[in-house]
Amino acid sequence: MGIWAGLTFCLLAAGVISLAFSIVWRKPDILMNMVVSKADLTAGLILGIAFIISFFIAIAGVVQRNHVTIGLVITNYVLLVDAIGVLVIGTFIWFYTLTERADFNVLWLAATPQVRQELQDKFQCCGYFMPNQSFEISNFCANTTFVNQLNPNVSSNACVTPITAFADYTLNNIFSSIYGFMAIVLCLLLATLCVIKKRQEDERFKKIDAKRGGKGFVKRKVPISKVATASTTSSKPQASRNVIRRFHILIKSKAQLENKQMLSAQDVEELGRINAEIEEMGGLEWYQQMSAVGQGDDRGGGSEKIFVGWLKEMKIHEGRPDKLQLLEVGALKPENYRHSCSWIQNTPIDLRSRHPDIREQDFLLLDPIENQQKWDAISLSLVVNFVPDSKDRGRMLSLANTILKDSGYLFLTLPLPCVTNSRYMTFDHLNSLMEALGFIELRRRWKEGGKMAYWLYEKQHEPRLQDFEKFTKKIILRSGNRNNFNILLTR
Numbered sequence: 001m002g003i004w005a006g007l008t009f010c011l012l013a014a015g016v017i018s019l020a021f022s023i024v025w026r027k028p029d030i031l032m033n034m035v036v037s038k039a040d041l042t043a044g045l046i047l048g049i050a051f052i053i054s055f056f057i058a059i060a061g062v063v064q065r066n067h068v069t070i071g072l073v074i075t076n077y078v079l080l081v082d083a084i085g086v087l088v089i090g091t092f093i094w095f096y097t098l099t100e101r102a103d104f105n106v107l108w109l110a111a112t113p114q115v116r117q118e119l120q121d122k123f124q125c126c127g128y129f130m131p132n133q134s135f136e137i138s139n140f141c142a143n144t145t146f147v148n149q150l151n152p153n154v155s156s157n158a159c160v161t162p163i164t165a166f167a168d169y170t171l172n173n174i175f176s177s178i179y180g181f182m183a184i185v186l187c188l189l190l191a192t193l194c195v196i197k198k199r200q201e202d203e204r205f206k207k208i209d210a211k212r213g214g215k216g217f218v219k220r221k222v223p224i225s226k227v228a229t230a231s232t233t234s235s236k237p238q239a240s241r242n243v244i245r246r247f248h249i250l251i252k253s254k255a256q257l258e259n260k261q262m263l264s265a266q267d268v269e270e271l272g273r274i275n276a277e278i279e280e281m282g283g284l285e286w287y288q289q290m291s292a293v294g295q296g297d298d299r300g301g302g303s304e305k306i307f308v309g310w311l312k313e314m315k316i317h318e319g320r321p322d323k324l325q326l327l328e329v330g331a332l333k334p335e336n337y338r339h340s341c342s343w344i345q346n347t348p349i350d351l352r353s354r355h356p357d358i359r360e361q362d363f364l365l366l367d368p369i370e371n372q373q374k375w376d377a378i379s380l381s382l383v384v385n386f387v388p389d390s391k392d393r394g395r396m397l398s399l400a401n402t403i404l405k406d407s408g409y410l411f412l413t414l415p416l417p418c419v420t421n422s423r424y425m426t427f428d429h430l431n432s433l434m435e436a437l438g439f440i441e442l443r444r445r446w447k448e449g450g451k452m453a454y455w456l457y458e459k460q461h462e463p464r465l466q467d468f469e470k471f472t473k474k475i476i477l478r479s480g481n482r483n484n485f486n487i488l489l490t491r
């Protein structure tokens, strides 16, 4: 918007300049009146007025409410006309400079004797092409003898040279300025298109928000290339969290419907509505974008710092014969572990890859036989809570155990409310569940009032199906207004 405003004021300035010069250059000035014709000045005047009118149309267009874009559309049509005007006038003047020697000869011959005398005296020259042709007796060209003895081979003795030099300089400046105006007009045209597009998008998202009861969490879709830019990383954290929360609700509802044996007409309609909302939000791409924002350095960076910090505390990085084979599930960026690449060999995977170095792979579809005991460490950072189905969450942790080497490490991250405010989950319950799966807790980090909880587990043994019993069904552990986060195991 700032750029648009700047360009609009440049257009106004161009209009004022064009208008002012078209008026000022009308004053009697023999040379200027020869160089810039009345027609040129009228064209300049019209151009100036057109720019100023365009400025007011643009202002009238931009002050409308977001959904009224017609004013800006009209502005663009007007700017298109301005551009054509600029092109015609600029090109006409430029073309004139190509034939100015001959053109000024016509003007010289048509000029009154008084005009010719003044020009001869001003430039100390006689005649036009030759000193002794079409000259006038004047102060400088005092008599025929003086004129005849002027050397015709000295170009400055005939008036064509100084006159066309002045005309050249003036006309070049004029058409360069006019083409400069063209840059303003075209940039403003493009900027206006952007403003129209942005307003239409804002309107669209406003409507979506209104449909959802005005919660206002929907944000525009931004190209992935912008992930790491300052503008994205400075988006409001609350906005990112709202999108992420809403996305989780949607994919959970979607999974519940899709898991039904039979779908009623109402279910099908609801599924369509959920899919449309996910689509409108920008789908998984947008969710990842928001998650990446949450991971930005300006928010304390990603969770991998904690994982690496813990591994270092345990001196896992020291004296290794080979690199620690890490499987990073749900990787938004390929280089999360690049600072530790001397001792960690990371394999990032995600449901939807945002980079060629991230393998597109559903963790739940990894072949357990092929991957059995393959990995030294697995990171499931904010991934388990993404999985909509409680049993799939259990499957995910169980599979992590299967594919970890003995004494391998599992780094788990969950939003804190998943354990502190769930009807079905507590820290103790999670730990018992992880023990049943064959993990022992090595480290845990969270703080009262914080947003995240982090765990480091070590694989002690394979999952023991006989210990699964109490984790196969929902057990209400807390009452009250709480969330339903849960993890269930299947035997």
Ligand SMILES: C[S@@+](CC[C@H](N)C(=O)[O-])C[C@H]1O[C@@H](n2cnc3c(N)ncnc32)[C@H](O)[C@@H]1O
Pocket (backbone or CB within 6 Å): 284, 288, 291, 295, 302, 303, 329, 330, 331, 332, 349, 350, 351, 352, 361, 362, 363, 364, 380, 381, 382, 383, 386, 387, 413
């Ligand atoms: C909230 S982001 C977490 C990103 C990052 N790990 C972090 O800690 O900020 C969750 C990511 O997990 C990915 N994800 C969810 N389920 C997955 C699965 N079954 N296999 C692979 N990736 C998965 C999603 O596509 C998404 O990119």
